[in-house]
Each structure stands twice: as structure tokens, then as C-alpha cells.
Amino acid sequence: MQEPDNIYRSEVIKEVDQLPCSHPASVNIDVANLYYSFTKMVRPLLVVEIGCFIGFSTLHFAQALREQTFGKIISIDAFDWDVDTGNGEQNRQEVAEYYRKKSNMEDIITYIKGYSGQVYSDIAKDIEKKIDLLYIDGDHSVKGAFEDFNTYYNDVRVGGYLILHDIFPSMCGVNGPRVLIDTLKKSGNVPKNLDLIEMQTRDGFGISILRKLNSKSVKVTPAIDDVSELLVKKVWRKITGDSSPSLMTSNQQIKIIIEVVDGETNKPIEGAEFLCPQRWNEQRLTEANGQVVLDHYLPNRYQVNISAPGYSTKEDFLLDVKAEITEQNFIIKLDKI
Numbered sequence: 001m002q003e004p005d006n007i008y009r010s011e012v013i014k015e016v017d018q019l020p021c022s023h024p025a026s027v028n029i030d031v032a033n034l035y036y037s038f039t040k041m042v043r044p045l046l047v048v049e050i051g052c053f054i055g056f057s058t059l060h061f062a063q064a065l066r067e068q069t070f071g072k073i074i075s076i077d078a079f080d081w082d083v084d085t086g087n088g089e090q091n092r093q094e095v096a097e098y099y100r101k102k103s104n105m106e107d108i109i110t111y112i113k114g115y116s117g118q119v120y121s122d123i124a125k126d127i128e129k130k131i132d133l134l135y136i137d138g139d140h141s142v143k144g145a146f147e148d149f150n151t152y153y154n155d156v157r158v159g160g161y162l163i164l165h166d167i168f169p170s171m172c173g174v175n176g177p178r179v180l181i182d183t184l185k186k187s188g189n190v191p192k193n194l195d196l197i198e199m200q201t202r203d204g205f206g207i208s209i210l211r212k213l214n215s216k217s218v219k220v221t222p223a224i225d226d227v228s229e230l231l232v233k234k235v236w237r238k239i240t241g242d243s244s245p246s247l248m249t250s251n252q253q254i255k256i257i258i259e260v261v262d263g264e265t266n267k268p269i270e271g272a273e274f275l276c277p278q279r280w281n282e283q284r285l286t287e288a289n290g291q292v293v294l295d296h297y298l299p300n301r302y303q304v305n306i307s308a309p310g311y312s313t314k315e316d317f318l319l320d321v322k323a324e325i326t327e328q329n330f331i332i333k334l335d336k337i
Contacts, residue, residue: 025053050136254295
């Protein structure tokens, strides 16, 4: 299904979204638009972004700042590899700077090259106790995620917000943000010092929005058990050659098995069409066994449409997914016309 053009906040944003290198490294357009809307709601004076890739998310934060007529964004990235822009390889900072200028955002966006912990001393005076919105999407290792949080958290204003990207390891394949969230919960910082909500996204990578409740200094370290578990899984994958992402208990992946059968004979129907609007009109055809298998990552109820030649269409069939069951089967019976 073709997305309408009005999902783009500007022609420059549309151009960046369509670059060969843009996805999946950049956030998808729905998440980017959420950042735009969220920024307009909280009306920050200072946004600090850790990890921008080529500046796609940055442009959405900046567009909101421009429209509210005040506010700046400082975006930090190592810019340490080149990308395909369709006109050859270019360094990521060159791409980000090009679109900063093309969108006339030079007075709003400041890009800083380097790792967040290393550049902090250079910008400390500019951000000290001034961050209204901190976006962390940088080094997704456990060490990197904790360093980003611990280095910049105390400069977030009371009542200010933090956004963490890539919080569901079973979908995005990285562990740092998940371990950070779980550590904040285990340590009691959530809910004592922080409000926290986790949200699913179209790609299943997820985001978490946190709100700082008080001026208490917070610094967290991963539990030994968490680090040990990650090391064991890393060694195991190296030994076995299994490259699949490790699963954290906070986001066990759920498999949904849908079987479409004849209403009279209960025999499987091959080639039946599965359509799910909630999954952005995902369309699938059943295999010879009548099945469609889905990895679940959205809210726990789906309305689906099932059709097959010679059968009556079943519309708005409800799949009520149980969050605590890792594999679930649904049988859908179609009646012959």
C-alpha cells in the first residue's frame, strides 16, 4: 500500500527518507513523526540527540522547533562510516550537513562529531541542567547505553523527557537499551525518580519515553547477572554459529500461527489471503498446510480479513493474543459459496 505524501513534514525530509542508505538504520517515518509531534507538545528549548545516523530523526525534531519558533537541537554522532546516497559513498556527517543546509536549519541544528562520553566536556557548559528532551539512539551495547544515560541524565531538567530507541532485543537485535530499562526498574529509579512507558513501533524495535520527576542525581550500572547472561549468549552464538539476536525476558517473541480451513471438511486451504490493517495492510497467502505464521509485536488484538476463491470472505475476525503465551494457534473456518 502506497503511503500518502502528507506523511512528510517537508520535501527535504521526504528526500532523506528515500535515500538508499536511509533504512533500516534511520527510524521509520511513523516513529519520526511521533518525535515531531511529541516535540511540539513538550515545547523544549533544548533537545540533545545521541546518535543521528544521517539526520532523519534530527530533521523531525528540528521541524517542530522551527514551527514553535524557538529551541535548538544538539545532535551527537561518531559519523564513523560512509553510506550509499545514490551518488556514491559519502561520510554520514557530510550527508547530515547537506540536508541541514538544504532545509535551512543551520540556526536550529548543531552536529557534533564524536562519541557522547568523549565530547561531553566540550559542550557541558551549553547543556548544564538545560536539556528539556534527551534522545538516546547511539551505541546500543550495554556499556554504550549506560554511558549515554549516566553522562547526560543529570543535565535533563526536572519534568524533562528522555526517549530510548530500540528497546526490544528480540526484534532489533541489540541489548543495551533493554538492560538499561530493566536496571532502572530493578533499582527502584522507576517509579521513584522516573515515569516510564514502553511503546511498540511498526518495525517492532520499540521506544520508551521517560519523564524526570525530581532533581536527584541518578547513575546506574548493569547487574552482574545481566552482564553474565549476555556474555554467555555471545559465546554460545560464536560457538554454534547462531547469529539470531539474543532474547531478553522482558520481550520474549510471540509466534502466531493462523490456520485457514474448510468449514465442512476442516481441510487446510492453500492460497487463502490474509490481510491485517493493523500491520500496515500486511498481506500473506497461506501455505499448503493452510497456515500463515506471524511474529507478534503489536498490541494484543488484531482484526484480520481472510478470503479464498470459492469461499465467503471472513471480515474483522478477531485474534486475541495472550501476552504470556509464546506460541498461539488460531483456526479460521471459511464457508464455501
